[in-house]
Amino acid sequence: MSMGSKKPYREMSDADLENYLGGLPRCQPGAELRARLLATASNPTARPKPQSVRLLFALAVLLLLANFAVQRQQEAGAAAAPAGQVEFVPSQSVDDPWLRKAGYAGAPFRVAVARKPKPQKARHYNMPEEFYENGWEDY
């Protein structure tokens, strides 16, 4: 490196080194960049979108599609449900391991849930059974 007219670096003073490195031809941005920049500035829709905006957009589309699919499935389930029967669609996922284990592997599936039993009054050992059936009035 240190051959020719240029002095070796070890023989250069700090000022020489600064002058030498500062005096070498400096690079410039490409000429087309200026034109591209001005064109982009005059047409805001052509501006490159940041990655975060693209990700947000993709997420919004996915959410919309998922919501649409859930609605469709719920509508189909509601139409097929027999009148008067309490039914729940616990999950939209066909691959739910708990449901698969319980034998609900296919979709759409429905699980009939029994009504919650009424809470019973505490019974005393020497009270007749009619008391609990009819209350105080008839007893």
Add this chain to the structure above:
Amino acid sequence: MAAKSEDGAEQAEIAAAYSAYAGPLYRYLRTILQSAEEAEDILQETFIDSLKQIRRIGIHNLRAYLFQAAKNKALMVLRTSRRRNVDVNTDSLSWIDASACSGEDREAEIDLSRALQKLPLEQKEVLVLKLSEGLTFKEIGETLNISQNTAASRYRLGLARLRALLEGGDEHG
């Protein structure tokens, strides 16, 4: 009509800012990113984003604002992208235009690129602003949002380390 004149004003603003700062910003970005393509991409993004902000909030030191915005974007790129292997023999990684160099200047450019790869960002950015743009320490401090003394000490440390690396290259070369 008003929108058209506003667009024209914005274009004129961008053109003026580009003439004044595109070169220094490009050399700064190319040196800290060590990639010409990424430097151009970030330069474009910086101008578009920053000038929108300037119109909205008003900036009194445009150079400092542009350099800070460009640095933030460059740091994002450095953090998110895995640095590829760069061949210093074919890629120019400094502020020097390799295509305009010949003979020993070309070799000096390669040596400088190789040495800059080993310097920390804080020293690299001060070196490029001082050696390539000829800014004073006060201007460097204002541009990088550091004190004048910090800029000077980073420069001295960076230059000493650069010299040691270049002299190492002398011995091996």
